[in-house]
Every structure is written in C-alpha cells, then in structure tokens.
Amino acid sequence: MKRTSPANHSSRAPIALVCSGLLMLGACASTPPAPSANLQAAQQAIAAAERGEAARYAPGELGEAHAKLTLADTAVTEKKMVLAEHFADQSRAEAELASAKASALKANAVNDEMKRSNSTLVDEMKRGSGDKQ
Amino acid sequence: MNDTNHNGQTVRSALIATAVAAILLAGCAAAPVKPDGAMEARAKLTQLQSDPNLASRAAAAIKDADLAVRAAEQPEPNKELAAHRVYLADRKVDTAKALAEARFAEDQRVALTADRDKSRLDARTREADAAKGQAATARAEGAEQRAAADQARTDATAAQLAAANSEQQAAELQRQIDALHAKPTDRGLVLTLGDVLFTTGKADLKSGATGNLNKLATFLDKYPDRNVAIQGYTDSVGSEDYNQALSERRAESVKSYLTAQGIGATRLTASGKGRSDPVADNDSASGRQQNRRVEVVISNPPAALR
Numbered sequence: 001m002k003r004t005s006p007a008n009h010s011s012r013a014p015i016a017l018v019c020s021g022l023l024m025l026g027a028c029a030s031t032p033p034a035p036s037a038n039l040q041a042a043q044q045a046i047a048a049a050e051r052g053e054a055a056r057y058a059p060g061e062l063g064e065a066h067a068k069l070t071l072a073d074t075a076v077t078e079k080k081m082v083l084a085e086h087f088a089d090q091s092r093a094e095a096e097l098a099s100a101k102a103s104a105l106k107a108n109a110v111n112d113e114m115k116r117s118n119s120t121l122v123d124e125m126k127r128g129s130g131d132k133q
Numbered sequence: 134m135n136d137t138n139h140n141g142q143t144v145r146s147a148l149i150a151t152a153v154a155a156i157l158l159a160g161c162a163a164a165p166v167k168p169d170g171a172m173e174a175r176a177k178l179t180q181l182q183s184d185p186n187l188a189s190r191a192a193a194a195i196k197d198a199d200l201a202v203r204a205a206e207q208p209e210p211n212k213e214l215a216a217h218r219v220y221l222a223d224r225k226v227d228t229a230k231a232l233a234e235a236r237f238a239e240d241q242r243v244a245l246t247a248d249r250d251k252s253r254l255d256a257r258t259r260e261a262d263a264a265k266g267q268a269a270t271a272r273a274e275g276a277e278q279r280a281a282a283d284q285a286r287t288d289a290t291a292a293q294l295a296a297a298n299s300e301q302q303a304a305e306l307q308r309q310i311d312a313l314h315a316k317p318t319d320r321g322l323v324l325t326l327g328d329v330l331f332t333t334g335k336a337d338l339k340s341g342a343t344g345n346l347n348k349l350a351t352f353l354d355k356y357p358d359r360n361v362a363i364q365g366y367t368d369s370v371g372s373e374d375y376n377q378a379l380s381e382r383r384a385e386s387v388k389s390y391l392t393a394q395g396i397g398a399t400r401l402t403a404s405g406k407g408r409s410d411p412v413a414d415n416d417s418a419s420g421r422q423q424n425r426r427v428e429v430v431i432s433n434p435p436a437a438l439r
Contacts, residue, residue, distance in 0.1 A: 007389040048335065063368065073418075074185075077425070086213070086214075086217040089217070089221060090217065090220050090221065090224070093220070093221050093224035093225060093228070094224055096224070096225075096228050097224045097225075097227050097228040099232075100228045100229075100231035100232045101227075101231045102236065102295050103231065103235035104230065104232070104235040105232040106235075107234075107235045107238030107239050107242070108234070108238050110238070111238050111241055111242055111245060112247070112248060114242065114245045115245065116250055117244065117249065118248050121249065121252045121256060123211055123254065123285065124256070125252065125255060125256045125259060
C-alpha cells in the first residue's frame with residue numbers, strides 16, 4: 001500500500017497537468033484576441049490593389065478579397081478568431097493576387113500597344129520607301 | 134481472483150495496445166495523404182519554376198509560394214486549416230506567376246523600345262535619305278537654273294555690251310561725222326568741200342588743203358559699208374561744157390585722192406554736175422564761191438544718226 005500510494009499519486013499528477021493544460025487551451029480557444037494585424041494587412045493589400053487599378057484589370061480577385069474580408073469581420077463578431085485570421089489572410093492573398101494580375105495585364109497591354117505601333121511604323125516605312133523607290 | 138485480475142490486466146493492455154496501434158495507424162494513414170488541392174498547387178508551382186521566361190523573375194514571390202505549398206502539403210486533420218493552407222498556397226502561386234509575367238513584360242519592353250527606336254531611326258534615315266535625294270535633285274535643278282540664269286545674264290551682258298558698243302560706235306561715228314562737218318540731208322550725209330581746195334580753173338587739189346579729205350578717208354576706212362558719191366559743182370562763169378568738164382575733173386580728183394588713201398574705188402563714184410544746183414546767188418563773188426564746190430554724199434547713214 002505504501003508502494004502503491006506514491007504510484008497512485010504520481011499517476012494522478014500528469015492527469016491533473018493534462019486537465020489544467022486542456023482547460024487553459026480551452027480558455028485560450030474561447031477568447032483569443034482578434035487578428036487585428038492580419039485584418040489590417042488585408043485592408044492594406046486591398047487598398048494597394050485598388051490603387052493598381054485591380055477593379056479594372058482583376059475585378060474577380062478584388063471582389064473575392066473584399067468578400068473574404070467581410071467574412072473575417074463576421075467571424076470576429078462571432079468570436080471565431082481563428083477563422084477570422086484565416087479569412088483575413090485569404091483576403092490579403094487574394095488582394096495581392098489581384099494586384100499582381102493587374103500589373104501583368106497592364107504591362108502586357110502596354111507591350112501590345114508598343115508592338116502595334118512598331119508594326120504600324122514598319123508598315124508605314126515600307127509603304128513610304130515603296131513609294132519613293 | 135488473481136486470474137481474473139490478470140485477465141483484466143491483459144484485456145486492458147490489449148486495449149491500450151490496440152488504441153496505440155490505431156493511433157499509430159491513423160498517423161501512418163494520414164501522413165501520405167496530402168490535403169485536397171495541395172497537389173494541384175504544387176503542379177502549378179512546378180510549371181512556373183520550369184518556365185525559363187518566368188522562373189528567374191519574381192524570385193521572392195516564387196519562394197514565398199513554395200513555402201505556402203509546402204505548408205499546404207503537410208497532413209492536417211483539421212480540414213478547415215488544411216483547406217485554408219491550400220487556398221493560400223494556390224493564391225500565392227498565382228500571384229508569383231502574375232508578378233513574373235509582369236516583370237517579363239517589362240523586360241520585353243526594353244527590347245520593344247529598342248525595336249521602336251530602331252524603326253524610328255530607320256524611318257528617319259529613310260526620310261533623311263529621301264530628303265537628301267530630293268535636295269540633290271533640287272540642287273541639280275537649281276544648278277541648271279543657275280547656269281541658265283548665268284547664261285541669260287551673260288547674254289544680257291553681252292547684249293548690253295553690244296548695245297553699249299553700238300552706242301559707242303554710233304557716238305564715235307557721230308563724232309567723226311561732226312569732225313567732217315557733214316550735214317544730214319535727204320540724200321545722206323553731205324560733206325561739202327569748198328573751192329579753197331582747188332586753184333581756180335584747175336582740178337588739182339591744193340597741197341596742204343587735204344585735211345578735211347583725210348578725215349573723210351579715215352571715216353570711210355572705219356566704216357567700210359558706206360559708199361560715197363562725189364559730185365563736182367561750178368559757178369556760172371564760163372561755158373556749160375567747160376564747167377561740166379571742170380566739175381567732173383574735180384570730182385575725179387577727189388576720188389583719186391581717196392583711192393590713193395586706200396579707199397576701194399568701187400565704193401566711190403565721181404560725177405560732174407556743172408553749174409546746176411547752185412547753193413547761192415552767182416551774181417556775187419561770195420555766192421559764186423559757195424557754188425564752186427565738191428559735195429561728198431555718204432550713203433547708208435546708220436539708223437542711229439537719223
């Protein structure tokens with residue numbers, strides 16, 4: 001009995017620890033702070049995308065970024081902070097994609113215009129030289 | 134009791150073992166199964182990384198996407214978290230691709246700008262060449278026109294010179310004529326040589342009285358297109374035949390003097406008019422002196438003299 005008693009005691013201690021740990025985790029899970037940094041980053045990314053004419057060149061991605069941000073805000077009001085953080089991060093990723101797509105489309109549009117004007121110039125030159133020679 | 138106790142213990146340990154095994158099995162089963170969509174994200178990333186035009190561009194974004202794909206590939210029992218990671222990975226790969234495309238387009242623009250500059254330069258060169266050609270043509274035409282103008286100027290100058298020359302000549306002629314004291318008449322320029330050249334009754338020219346005749350000779354020498362009619366006149370003293378003969382001899386005398394001076398005989402005609410056509414009254418001595426004369430009529434007076 002004397003042997004079993006310390007054994008029993010020692011086996012109960014980890015259980016208590018695990019229980020308290022679980023309780024603490026549960027407490028943390030139930031009232032985590034709002035992911036304000038992630039939300040702010042998403043807002044900034046959306047603003048940057050809008051400055052980069054994403055509304056014109058990548059309206060789908062920009063709309064998705066707005067939608068994800070709204071979902072994140074809703075999750076915050078519902079105290080679902082992990083979900084809120086995920087939506088905020090997704091919103092940011094979507095907004096950054098919108099910016100990148102807008103950049104690529106604009107750059108290609110400029111190139112296309114240059115190619116067109118170059119070929120026009122070459123055509124005119126050929127015609128011009130044809131007339132003169 | 135001991136048996137049952139032992140049995141109970143074996144059952145319990147078996148249960149634990151089963152549970153552990155189950156947990157281990159579950160762990161093993163979950164490990165190779167990647168979350169849905171992770172493979173697709175990896176495939177897109179691999180494609181981006183193997184694109185020679187894009188792989189070297191947007192390196193930071195590609196590295197970021199690679200990290201996100203690796204995170205998405207981690208087995209995750211939390212379906213929401215797994216889907217979230219896949220979502221992020223997918224968007225980051227797309228973002229990296231778009232950024233690389235934008236960079237690629239910007240890099241192409243350098244070449245396009247060079248192309249455009251070259252095209253413009255070519256166009257300008259051609260324009261310049263064409264303009265040069267036109268300028269050369271224009272210059273050639275200009276040179277021709279200048280030459281023509283020069284020629285015209287030369288001609289004009291020549292004409293002016295000729296005009297000046299003829300004016301000069303005319304003036305010179307006029308001076309000569311003035312020197313001869315010739316009078317323009319209907320018959321032409323008439324030079325009257327008084328009887329002072331001749332001894333009374335003789336046809337020989339007085340020596341030392343040939344000054345006026347020398348001037349006439351010079352004049353005729355200078356104007357070889359002029360012909361001369363030499364007409365002798367007398368006063369009414371003496372018979373008609375005598376006077377006629379005398380007037381003829383005197384005219385001949387003048388002619389031979391001029392011939393001796395080198396004037397061609399064919400240009401000279403001599404004739405006697407006798408007592409006809411008196412220029413003054415024969416009643417007075419001074420009148421008769423005026424009537425005794427030789428008139429030299431110079432034909433073809435130049436237009437300038439009229």
